[in-house]
Amino acid sequence: MTDPQIGILMLGVFILSIFLGFPIAFTLMALGIAFGYFAYFEPGRMWRAYDRLVEQGAEGWEVWQAYLEGFLNNRIFDLFVNQTYSVMANEVLTAVPLFLFMGYIVERSNIVERLFSTLYIAARRVPGAMGVAALITCTLFATATGIVGAVVTLMGLLALPAMLNARYNNAFASGVICAGGTLGILIPPSIMLIVYAAATGTSIVRLYAGALFPGLLLAGLYISYIVIRSILQPSVAPKPTDDEVGDVPYSRLLLMILTSFVPLAVLILAVLGSILFGLATPTEAASAGALGGLALSAIYRALTWDKLRDSVYLTLKTTAMVCWLFVGSWTFSSVFSYLGGEHLITEFVVGLDLNTITFLILAQLIIFLLGWPLEWSEIIIIFVPIFLPLLDIFGVDPLFFGILVALNLQTSFLTPPMAMSAYYLKGIAPPSVNLVDIFRGCMPFLFFVLVAMVVLYVFPQIVFWLPDTVYG
Structure with a gap:
């Protein structure tokens, strides 16, 4: 066998190991060292x-x-040590634990329940008001945390019973929560975009600027769907009765907004604004966000030793997973490239005689399929770098490609049979809500993800306008 063929064998063994259930980070390291020993022997x-x-x-x-x-x-051992040190010293990745800690501490600050109640009262005259309130709450909370499982689980505990009690259709209510919970991996400050920036060398500041409008576009499509369907099919989201709506004075509503919506919105805007306007690096902004999360938790009298300990533990656990994935991926990809595997894949794709659009569609289709067995972190760290040498050949900006990937990965959480959002929700949903209902509720939102991707294909300036205007 030639070296490129051995590289493809290495990739095949890795994919087989994934389906057999081996730990991905350690499988990457083991295969990288084993095949690397052969390559450098x-x-x-x-x-x-x-x-x-x-x-x-x-x-x-x-x-x-x-x-x-x-x-x-053998040089593979030097490579492994150097890659480990490079990952742990990566300044971009320093922001990951800080943003994670901000998310986990905000999750435990009891602000989400207040926020949902306030938004529902504020939007009570809008068709599908509780669904709109749930989606906006999911969007804000997902933006603050970036952790899909945490958002879907917490909103499933808070909003799903309220919607079911308001006679909302099981599938409709479930779809709202599942779709809203995934928005945090797209809307900045997104942890996924930080990982993409570290894996590809793209500017995280430009990525955040480029992701802002596509994220708002997708959230807007979701809200429009909720309102329009509630008008066309009132049975899925019945209007509340006068007794259910109640009469809340505007002064009290204003106070509720000031004490629930405004603090979280200010925290998110302060963190994001300081990054986009160059006032702070992502790491510095993440540090301020973590401090702001602690302050919010203290203000709401939710800062206890147990909650702080849990937040630190979960932050360390998730950060360690991401960092070791990077170590394994960079070791694996270095050996794979040295053996000529990347060159063989490049030659194969170029030989297909694709144009830019068909290449992007093929790449997004592959990532869509990878989203069934893999988490977004594994796709970004392991497989996205394989596409990077092809971007120059087809004239695709890594910034645009990254936003498309972030949009695409929404589908991995919503598409049966491996829709993780659905499984997160099913774990805490009442017995009356079955998995088929949740899958059925996710389907319309999956369609709007595809609509958003088509809109970006047709109007790429939605991605480029803000970073080009602000940064040139």
Whole structure:
């Protein structure tokens, strides 16, 4: 076998290992070291050391020790150590634990329940008011946390029972929460975009600017769907009775907004604005956001030792997972590239004689399929770098490609049979809500994700206008 063929074998073994259920980070490291040892192996070095000691009169253990040292003297071990140090010293990734901590501490600050109640009262005259309030709450909370499972689970506990009690259709209510919970991986400050920036070398500031309008576009499509369907099919979201709506004075509503919506919105806008306008680096903004999350938790009298300990533990756990994925991925991809696997894939794709649009469609289709068995972090860290050499060939800006990937990954959380949002929600939903209802509720929102992607294909300036205007 030639080296490129061995590289493809290496990729095939990795994909097979995923489906067999092996831990992905450690599988990447193991395959990278094993195949890398073969790639960098120099048998002459062992025998030269062995022959030199024999000529000098050495014998016994000294000879075999030299032989063993020669066997272990392989560049793959230096590569692995260097990659580990590079990941741990990466300044872009420093923002990840800080944003995670901000999300986890905000999740435990009891602000989400207040926010949902306030938004529902404010929008009570709008068709599908509770669904609109749930989606906006999901969007704000997902933006603050970036953790899909946490948003879907918490909103499932808070908003789903309220919607079901308001006679909302099971599938409709479930779809709202599942779709809203995934928006945090697209709308800045998104942790996914930080990981993409670190994996591809793209400017995180330009990524945030480029993702803002597509994220708002998708959220707007979701809200429009909720309102229009509630008008056309009132049975899925019945209008509340006068007794259910109640009469809340404007002064009290204003106070509720000031004490629930405004603090979280100010925290998000302060973090995002400081990054976009160059007032702080992402790491500095994430530090301020983490401090702001602690302050919010203290103001709402939710800052306890147990909650702080849980937030720190979950932050460390998730950060370690991301960092070790990076170590394994960079080791794997370095060996894969050294063996010529990337070159073989590039030649194959170029040989298909695709244009830019068909290449983008093919790439997004592959990522869509990868979203069934894999988490977004694994797709971004492992597979997206394989497409990077092809972007220059087809004239695709990595910024635009990254936003398309972030949009595409919404589908991985909503598409059966591996729709993780649906499984998160099913875990805490009442028995009356079955998995088929949740899948059925996700389908319309999946359609609007595809609509948003088509809109970006047709009008790419939605992505480029803000970063080009602000940063040139």
